[in-house]
Amino acid sequence: MREIVTRIKEITGSIASLHATGVGLGELAEIQSPGRKTLGQVIRVSGDVVTLQVFGGTKGLSTNDHVRFLGHPMQVKYGESMLGRIFNGSGVPIDGGPEPVEEDIPIGGPSFNPANRIIAKQMIRTNIPMIDVFNSLVVSQKLPIFSIPGEPYNQVLARVGMQAEADIIILGGMGLKFDDYTFFKETFEASGVMNRVIMFIHQASDPVVECLLVPDMALAVAERFAEAGRRVLTLLTDMTSFSDALKEISISMEQIPSNRGYPGDLYSQLASRYEKAVDIEGLGDITILAVTTMPGDDVTHPVPDNTGYITEGQFYLHNGVIDPFGSLSRLKQNVVSKVTREDHNDIMNAMIRLYSDCRESRNKIAMGFKLSKWDETLLAYGEDFEKELMALEVNIPIEEALDLCWDILARHFDAIQTGMKDHLVEKYWPKKASGEKNAA
Amino acid sequence: MSVSGKVVAAYGNMITASFETDVQQNEVAYVITGDRKLKSEVIRVRGTVCDMQVFEDTRDIKVGDPVEFTGNLLVVELGPGLLEQIYDGLQNPLPQLAQQSGLFLKRGIYLDCLDRSKQWEFTPAAKVGDSVQAGDVLGTVPEGIFEHKIFVPFDFIGTAKVKKVAEKGSYTVAETVAEVEDEKGEMHNLTMVQEWPIKIALAKYKERILPVEPLVTGCRIIDTFYPVAKGGTACIPGPFGSGKTVLQQLISRYANVDIIIVAACGERAGEVVETLREFPHLKDPYTGKTLMERTIIICNTSSMPVAAREASIYTAVTLGEYYRQMGLNVLLLADSTSRWAQALREMSGRLEEIPGEEAFPAYLQTRIAEFYERAGYVTLEDGSKGSVSIIGTVSPAGGNFEEPVTQGTLAVVGAFLGLTWARSNARRFPAIDPLISWSKYVEQMKETLDKIDPNWVAMVKDAQKMIFAGDEIKKRMDVVGEEGTSLADFIIYLKAELIDAVYLQQNAFDDVDAYNTMERQVYVFKKLTEVLRKEITAQDKEDARQIFFRLTALIKNWNSSEWESDDFKKFEEQINEFIGS
Ligand SMILES: Nc1ncnc2c1ncn2[C@@H]1O[C@H](COP(=O)(O)OP(=O)(O)OP(=O)(O)O)[C@@H](O)[C@H]1O
């Protein structure tokens, strides 16, 4: 290992600079302070001045500290023994276990050659009807959950993690509160999936630069597992914290912000992570489900806005449920009624159309207009729809959920009112529904 | 002679290098780091150093790394074999790259843009003794259904005498097909391949003329209401998920042009995959060949290097200009120009230039204008006509059109097809909002359009008026309720809704409805006008609503019936009965 040892000259924010030569962009440095060691990455070289982004933060760093360059960029461990383990944003175990003896792999690698991509066409079952039936998650999809702070987004994420068909679950936590971190850990342990989980956790109290490394480490490991034929589900929460970390660092680098303080390359930064989602022909795949909290419930805020331009749809979490309006899986058309049951497409559309009518009837109530008989029917339907399908506790396979859709329809409507095609009605309309109406 | 230099500073994708003797603004240089050569472009010169944007990941670059200046601007290779290719923003062929370097893109690998082993059937056109100049035709080779012209290089200076021309036969692009002697008596071996700098417009034509021929996209709301001309420009701004990409994909399938260039600029890789996997199997509605045979894909998606993204739209438009030189009509679809503008912004930030609005550089507007100005309808030296049309999407931050890229684009394009969430959330696709969109080509092409029908433009304007009137009534109705609206007004509102439902909206997933020929649009639109002019007598609003329900269903069925099929005739008859009654 080529080593250069030098001393720090300047410290601002999470940035330190020093004199050194022969150092490459992106190279890793180890800063040795009395009683602690932290890593830094070269982000700028100019003449013999080297600028470092210090992962552990610069608090307590002294001009007296020694810096050693390691001759390679940031790496992460990759291997089977990572499963079941928890690491921080620098890749150091925080679960009390030993450092895994595994291969070091670089993070933030090059993009997948678009010419090698294939059209996504496999569904991932989550057993959450609002996802499986109404906005199916597809292998290799990248999808965020747009949520106001305070909504149960981590609960949804954990549930998808536990229930989704995937070989490996990689959780990247950014700015995670201690409670949330504990929640994930306990939930995965209690449900017995922990042996398929790898967690990279940056907690709210950890140094901000480590936050930036989390998605890169999570996705570098995911990529290698996918190349080895494994189906990987990557959960990232919360990408708004990640973006805020970018903002903080770019401002301390005196970059000119583009929009509400965020750097002009926010889009590219987010995209280079989300685009790691991939289905590798004949091998494994990576699907990304992320959380993007929306400050002030404002979807035009730069983080959800840039995210929406990158991802393949979004789930809106509103009032504790996945809202069927605004939520969209752009890849669902690749699987709905193609790999799922033939009635999927039509029943999904009919249910949503009627539910949207129900909302209009509710508006009428709000406006003080008179309700018709039809409105009453819609209102009753909407209530059942929300209770039996939308509630987050509902946990049933898609086939059962489709049957339940038919059942709810038959309970409230005549077949003709639903606009469903005759051949589907013949085959699927329940002969005996659990309600007053049932004739087809 | 190449000049050498050394890296003196590096930050992000920008490096500063010292150089010996001279460098040229925008020349290509290679940074040599380890055993890799990384392509870069000089973007600023300051005394003895210059700033360069690197088209690759800059990891490992060190102060002192050697730099090789090439003396050449950033160029593309032009010649037979461009069609059906999938290139990155610098014209590196991605499938070949995949063969060579596996699943992931590796930096520092630059392959031949055109296949050097493929044989082309050359037929000479020039003769020994001819005097030729840049842009003159030496011969032709068939490329798919096109006659690909082999030109004297467009940067050839002065007049030359043809000394030798290859005989009819098979040659590779690199073989000499003509030997010419220039004015100084120097000999030049000309091949089928030449280079052209991407940031300079390839403008070897006699004159530019006003575009007056409609470019039919197959999309009714565009072709009928907000048409685009061959050689014209249009932009499609819209918030995320409003349907920009789907609309462009539809246009790429159905537009009545010879050649389509798809520039996937900083968007999702997954979307390009649909095009590149499906086009080889889909039929071109005009020639019956596969769509791939008329398509070039430039693919520099969002996770690929940002500087190459900036170059990608110039690469795309240069290839377009090249095929225009052959007298062909080319359509460039760029998705999304905002990502290109952001690439400019990133670089401008690194250069520490004084920022304009939203930190975009002050020259953003000029760059946008320069780009769209490369579109055009031209008369070539041999009298034939060719065109490059550009339709670019814009991805405005927060879906707000008052931002610099949208505004800068609106100032220079001929048509504005604005997508809104109001329409896409209501599943009214394509979500082009008729209340905000416009096209200057309606007036500009009036003479051509009125050949369709003497009253064509007038009819279109009438329908437009009705859409606006319907919207006014709707807004009032939202306040006072249906009760407070007169039956007459209510019927106008329903008529506007009818235009929307059966004409503006088009089902992209219905094999028939997805695409309408101009012939069909004219036929249907005239019928629709007839329906709209008809006085509707209804007892009350509910009755009126029912009438329009039936009418809507009828015309929708008509829309999804094959042109002139039995069903088509059947539904038309039913519509006629309806109007008659
Ligand atoms: N013509 C259409 N018919 C039916 N659905 C459509 C149509 N256009 C768009 N959609 C729906 O909207 C979704 C988003 O469309 P699209 O990808 O074109 O949006 P976009 O404007 O390009 O978004 P972004 O800016 O994020 O790239 C599609 O996945 C599809 O579900």
Ligand SMILES: [Mg+2]
């Ligand atoms: Mg798009």
